[in-house]
Amino acid sequence: MVKRWSVSILALVASLAVVLTGCSGGNGVTSDPSASEYRTIRIGKGVSQETETIAYLYAGILRDAGYKTEVIDTPKNREEYVRTLNDGGDSSPDIVPDYSGNLLLDLTHGGKDNPQATATPTPSESDGTNPRASASATPTPTPTAAFNIHGMSSSDISATLPKVLPKGVTTLNASSAENKDALVVNRITAAKYKLSTIADLTGQCKNLTFGVPTGFPAKTYGAQGLKDLYGCTPKKFVEVDxxxxxxxxxxxGEVDVADIFTASGSIPENNYLILEDPKANFVAQQVTPIIRESDVPDSAKDAINSLSGKIGTSDLVFLDQLTSGDQPISSEDAASFWLRENKG
Structure with a gap:
């Protein structure tokens, strides 16, 4: 049976009704006296349950800064929500949280569409030990040539994103919080096949069933990436929403290996083992605010950047634990609780 809640999480949920009654103000954000005169800032929920929770964090911190906010639905397709950001209008979002690596992959169609200037990988990412990193280390890439996102560091990805977004749409500061794809096994499977890295799967893949998010096999880091980098072709993929x-x-035991995001609370709760990815099949993923620049005031940008500086990966795990399992709470309540507990 899958373990869902620790005693501490259950205690937090039990206290929410009391906590949320006093959940306004603080968080080290300076209130802008002119904010109340500005129209309502709309924050899009983004592409997943996790980004929806982040959207409510953004809404809460902006209210602390004095702004009126509304969290709204957005297209689940990244190209579509970026288009709505760019178009503007009374029902369009002004801010949408997303994960940097997947956004860059989707907007460049897996790296096939090279921006006019591609970020040069940092020395640590281009030292020849990483086959994908070394492939992306061309000093002056041809603008029309494909480029290698998988070999880029998180900072390279953040620097490149504004170059592929439409004019007027840009990013604010990325958080250190990361929620990336990872291949995960239970401890029995790890011991049986002596697994610690994805490379250890190579001789066993043909006998193993991989549980993956819907659409995973077609991704650059999916079936082709596993085959090219690790010589791994699973017995079959089971796609799950x-x-x-x-x-x-x-x-x-319905699948032997699963692609579970690294900030999922199910990993520590079930003592799953994350297989290391020495050849960088899975791209870096930092929580990043995407904004329509002209419609987000400077003090609102400052508030979001301040929040981004506080959110770490452990916070994403905690929020996932609150919003999943047998007794989940809403994304809005989870965000309100986190903001109250992280004032100052």
Whole structure:
């Protein structure tokens, strides 16, 4: 059976009704006296349950700064929500949280569409030890040539994103919080096949069933990436819409390996083992605010940047634990609780 809640998490949920009654103000954000005169800032929920929770964090910190906010639905397709940001209008979002690596992959169609200037990988990413990193280390790339996102550091990805976004749409500061794809196994499977890295799967892949998010096999880091970098072609892929369902299938032995995001609370709760990715198949993913620049005032940008500086990966794990499992709370309530607990 999949473990869902620790005693501490249950205690936090039990206290929410009391906590949320006093959940305004603070968080070290300076209130802008002119903010109340500005129109309502709309924050899009983004592409996933996780980005929806981040959207409510943005809304809360902006209210602390004095702004009126509204969290709204947005297209689940990244190109579509970026288009709505660019178009503007009374029903368009002004800010949408997303993950940097997947956004760059989607906007460049897996790196096939090279921006006019591609960020040069940092020395640590281009030292020849990483086959994908070394492939991206061309000093002056041809603008029309494909480029290698997988070999880029998180800072390279952040620097490149504004170059592929439409004019007028840009990014604010990325958080250090990361939630990336990872291949995960239970401890029995790890011991049986002596697994610690994806490379250890090479001789066993043909016998193993991989549980993956819907659409994973077609991604650059999916079937082709695993084959090219690790010589790994699984017995079959089982595509699943929900990360929670993926964890259920792994725990029940319905799949042998699962692609579970690194900030999923199911990993520590079930003592799953994340297989290391020495050849960088999976791209870096930092939580990044995407904004329509002209419609977000400077003090609002400052508030979001301040929040981004506080959110770490452990916070994403905690928020996931609150919003998933057998007794989930809403993304809005989870965000309100986190903001109250992280004032100052």
């Amino acid at each position: 929900s990360q929670e369902d993926l964890s259920h299938k792994l725990a029940a």
